[in-house]
Amino acid sequence: MSMEWPLFILAAALAVYAGAVLLAVSLPRPALGAVYPLCILAALAACAADIWVLAGQGAFQATLPLGLPTVGLRFRLDSLSAFFGLIVNLGIATSSLYGTGIGRAELSKRIEPFYPAFCAAMNLVLLADDAFGFLFFWELMSLSSWALVVSNHEDEENRKAAYVYLIMAAMGTTALLFAFGGMASPAGAAGGLAGQAGGYAFDAIRDHKLTPLVSGLVLVAALFGTGSKAGLMPLHAWLPLAHPAAPSHVSALMSGVMTKVAIYGIIRIVFDLLGTPAWWWSLPFIILGAATAVGGLLYAVQDRDLKRVLAYSTIENIGIVFAGLGLAIAFKATGIVNAAAVAMAAALLHSLNHSWFKSLLFLGAGAVLHATGRRDMESLGGLIHHMPQTAFYWLVGALSISALPPLNGFVSEWLLFQAVLAGPGFPEPILRFLSPVVAAMLALAAGLAAACFVRAFGTVFLGRPRSTEAAEAHEVPAVQRAAMGILAVLCILGGLFGGFSAWAIGPLLKTLAGTELAGLANGPTRLSLIAFTQGRSIYDAPTIALFVALSAIATMLVVHFISNRGTRRSPAWDCGFPDASPATQYSASSFSQPLRRVYRGIVLGSVEVLEMPPPGDLRPGRFAVRYRDHAWRNLYRRPAVALLFLAGRFNAFQFLTIRRYLVLMFSTLIALLIIMAVWM
Amino acid sequence: MTLALDVAPVMVAYDVAHFLAGMMLVASFMLLYQDRIFAVLNTFAAQAMLLALAVAWQGYVHHHPDLFITAAMAFGLKGIVIPLALNRMVVRLGIHRDVDQAVNVASSMFLGLGLTSLALLLVLKVTPGASSFTREGLALALAVILLGFLMMITRRNAVTQIVGFMSIENGLILAATGARGMPLVVEVSVAFSVLIALFVFAVFVFRIRERFDSVEIEYLDRVRGDRRVQGDGR
Incomplete structure (x- = not known):
């Protein structure tokens, strides 16, 4: 019984979330803030349980007599669930900490009751151990986040965003339904929902052997279902609408954390439930992942809305994770397990790192929004003078997401590039050809990310204010700064201790990819990250950090003491700076014009x-x-118009005569009979 | 199915069963052909009595005494009670005695021929394993069903639609008794559902009559704002 206690802690955490929902429903509006401390408590407890499982590597199971008959409602906490549980609950803890600083006037019955429900639903998706429970909690997660997106419903844009989100969520869940149906069907059956009731437990699904055709169809359905939630192109178009529409701490959760739940879903399906991978499974992951990485950033560089830039950047990072997963599948299927472990480590650690810096950036954007009331970068600027702490934390997040050493983004992207560089070892010519292309696209994405965040940080925090609101901005409450600060510290520590995190997920890598990072054990220090062998690929973060710090200090000293002696007088031409108008500055749009x-x-x-x-x-x-957005026009707008057109046409069928209805039925019957007579 | 007969009587049983089923199919074609309501009702009664004979013959040949109950129900309800009730309804309501046809007789006869050949083709093709005794019976029954449906859609009059519906049900019972024999419970429930359907139809017809002084179902369509029906097939 004592072995089960991580599950008990998680159950208690879920109970606290449920209590927070009840509290938020019953409390008067000014007292709704009490939800957030409860969520912090639950999230920290859940983190402890997840860390326990990651360290102990046990798997815990429980079955409740709910859900489908003969299957029940099964829960399972293994190292994969625990790893993503850690991502989810750390994100919840920091977002809730930010939430405690929300002013009383901004508390609303439209937000606070759904917030803990959303948190609990994400945890439950990770715990579910049967298809029914997974889909139910997945849908609960979608609907509660939808309620948060639509919370500010007076805005026409938000209503549209929520509508698109609802449609995409429903389609994604439908696709997942087919994926699970295909996996649960008995051996060799041609997909469909033919499985016997007991077949929907994950244990039973693992035992099913599928034909290549069925597993291919399941893969497509699973990619559609999870990819639409994560923001994989071309299913991404709802994400830059919906994520910014929610309140900022919810945006941080949706962008930083909920997309990771989708990644958990695809990992669970492809690496655990679907059986031995075939090499061609990796193709959609790699191609779509690389295209998503570049495409997401191209839009991120163009957009003027700060939160939408962040949402597009989330799409890019999802692309990176998917590319990593695709490489892991390819390496695993072709038997190159040590490279598979590197690619898998890159995908997992990037999920973790992205949850930190994306939460940080969204909370920072929320602070800017709170301080100025504006999201359009063209009306911000110069905020570093009024919000120095926020600016500093945001800078840390921007450096991390641009994958600069020694911060955490570099760790996972470095691992990914190590995996891509092992590509020439593929036995399949298609993969050998694809890997340099992917490497080039990922490199382009990395460069674009840097450009995107130079632009965002420079426009928002540097220069001169472009509006009176930006000129009169004030720093946000201390707890909100603390939330950002914690995330910034996590980003720095995650960068310095990359070797440690890669070592800590070793057992998880062993179950998913077949082996852990073998080189880690014989590095010079515990902190150095070794992808393959010490001589070939080593990244020692503390050394790099020390070097960066020393050279920065040296440069600063040189600049300060040598080159800047004495007063200098400048000529009248001065880059327009004495001009009073802030419009003479570089703007966000002008920065992105070359691209x-x-x-x-x-x-x-x-x-x-x-x-x-x-x-x-x-x-x-x-x-x-x-x-x-091309995807918006071709994949959303045009099908919607076609659907409406067809619906208008079929409208006539609603007003036929009785006899005509009978004729319709009869001719259908006759047509079917003729088909039978011809083909049987 | 155990046949307690010698080879020659089997041939007789086979011939008589097919003769009766074939007569029902002929009755279906007659239903399509008639243009007077009373003639339609009489033909329907004849078809129901043929059905009763066919079912009774099956019961006799296969030693299924419960089929005699089915036969009695078919004879009593469909052969006598329902035609009489419809007859009274037509008289009491003063309905037009001729049937308004959406498709002319020649075309509907050709359609019927096509449907019959489709039914034969289909059943003979999909049941190669079954004995020819049941296969051809099934084919004829399917033809009766399809013709009943055809009657429902080629006539505009509510009463003839009721008859078409009942004729479909005749075909169903013929198929069921010919193949394996329906359990009595199923048979009773089907009979009741048909009775209830008749009841609903009857109430419906009375309501149409009260409103429009006619049982042409077109009047209903006109009320629903469907204008295209005006020039429809006349």
């Missing part, structure tokens, strides 16, 4: 319109930029 011009045609579909008033007219010339 926009390069990728204008195919990728972005952007249009630049220059509107010059005729001579004699005193109006200023205007330069407008519009860009469209």
Whole structure:
């Protein structure tokens, strides 16, 4: 009985979440803030349980007499669930800490009751051990987050975002339903929902042997279901609408954490339930992942809305994780297990790291939004003077997400590049050909990420304010700064202790990829990260950090004491700075113009319109930029229009005569009979 | 199924069963052909009595005494009670005595021929394992069902639609008794459901009559705002 206590702790944490929901429903509005301390408590307890499981490597099971008859509601806490549970609950803890700083006027019955429900649902998805429970909690997660997206429903944009999100969530869940149905069907059956009731428990699904066709179909359905939740292109179009529409601490959860639950789903299905992988499974992961990484950032570089930039950047990071997963599948299927472990470690650690820096960046964007009331970067600027702490933490997050050493983003991206560089070892010519292409695309994505966050940080925090709100901004409450600070510290520690984290997930790598990172054991220190062998691939974060710090200090000293002696007088030409208008600065749109011009045609579909008033007219010339998401137009807009058109056509069938209805039925019957007569 | 007969009587049983089923199919074609309501009702009664004979013959040949109950029900309810009830309804309501046809007689006869050949083709093709005794019986029954359906959609009059529906049900019972023999419970429940359907139809017809002084179902359509029906097939 004593062995079961991680499950008891998690059950208690879930009970606290449930209690928070009840409390939020019953409390009067000004007291709703009590939800957040409860969520912090539950999340920390759940973190402890998850760490216990990760350290002890046991798996705990429990079955409740609910759910499907003969299956029950099964829960299982193994190292994979625990790893993602850690991501989820750390994110919840910091977002809730940020939430405690929310002013009384902003508390609402539309937000606080759904927040703990959302937290609990994400935990439950990770724990579910049968298809019914998984889908139920998945849908609970979708619906509670939908309620949070639509919380600010007065805004037309938010309503549209919530509507699109609801449709995508429903389609994703339907796809997952088919995926599980295909996996639960008896051996050799051609997919469908033919499985006997007991077949829906994950244990039974693991025992099923599927034909290649069925497992391929299951893979497509699973990729659609989880990819639409995670933001895999071209299913991503809801994400930059919905994530920014929610309150900022919820955006942090949705972008930083909920996308990781989707990644958990695909890992659980592909690496655990679906059986031995075939090498071609990796192709959609690698191709879509690399395309998502580049595409997400191209949009991120263009957008002016700070939160939407972050949402697009989430899409990019999901692409990186999917590419890592695809490489892990390919290496595992072709028997190169040590490279599979490296790719898997890259995907897992990037999920963890991204949850930290993306939460940090979203909380920072929330702080900016709270301080200025604006999300458009073209009306921000100079905030580093009024919000120095927020600016510093945001800078740490921006450096991490740009994968600069010695921060945590570098660790996982470095591992990913190590895996890609092992690509020439593939026995399959397609994979050998694909790996340098993927390497190039990921490198491009890394460069674009840096450009994107230089642009975001420079426009929002540096320069001069572009609006009075930005000029009069004030720092956010201490707890909110503390939440950001904790995440910033985590980003730094995650970078310094990358070797330790890779070692800590060793047992998990062993179950997923077949082996742990073998080189770790004989490195010079515990902190050095070794992908393959010490001579070939080693990253020693403390050394790099020391070098970066020393060279930075040296450069600073040189600049300060040698080059800047004495007062200098400048000529009158001064880059326009004495000009009072902040419009003379580099703006977000002007920064991204070169990239926009390069990728204008195919990728972005952007249009630049220059509107010059005729001579004699005193109006200023205007330069407008519009860009469209191709995926939005081709995969969302056009099917929607086609559907409406067809629905309009079929409307006539609602007003037929009785006899005509009978004719319809009869002709259908006759058609079916003729088909039978011809083909049987 | 155990046949307690010698080879020659089997042939007789086979011939008589097919003769009766074939007569039912002929009755179905007659139903399609008639353009007077009373003639339709009489033909329907004849078809129901043929059904009763066919079922009774099956019961006799296969020693299934419960089929005699089915036969009695078919004879009593469908052969006598329902035609009489419909007859009274037509008289009391003063309905037009001729049947308004959406498709002319020649075309509907050709359609019926096509459906019959489809039924034969299909049943003979999908049941190669079964004995020819049941296969051909099943084919004829399916033809009767399809013709009943055809009657429902080629006539505009509510009463003839009821008859078409009942004729479908005749075909169903023929198929069931010919193949394996329906359990009595199923048979009773089908009979009751048909009775209830008749009841509903009857109430419906009375309501139409009260409103529009006619049982042409087109009047209903007109009320529903369907304008296209005006020039429909006339």
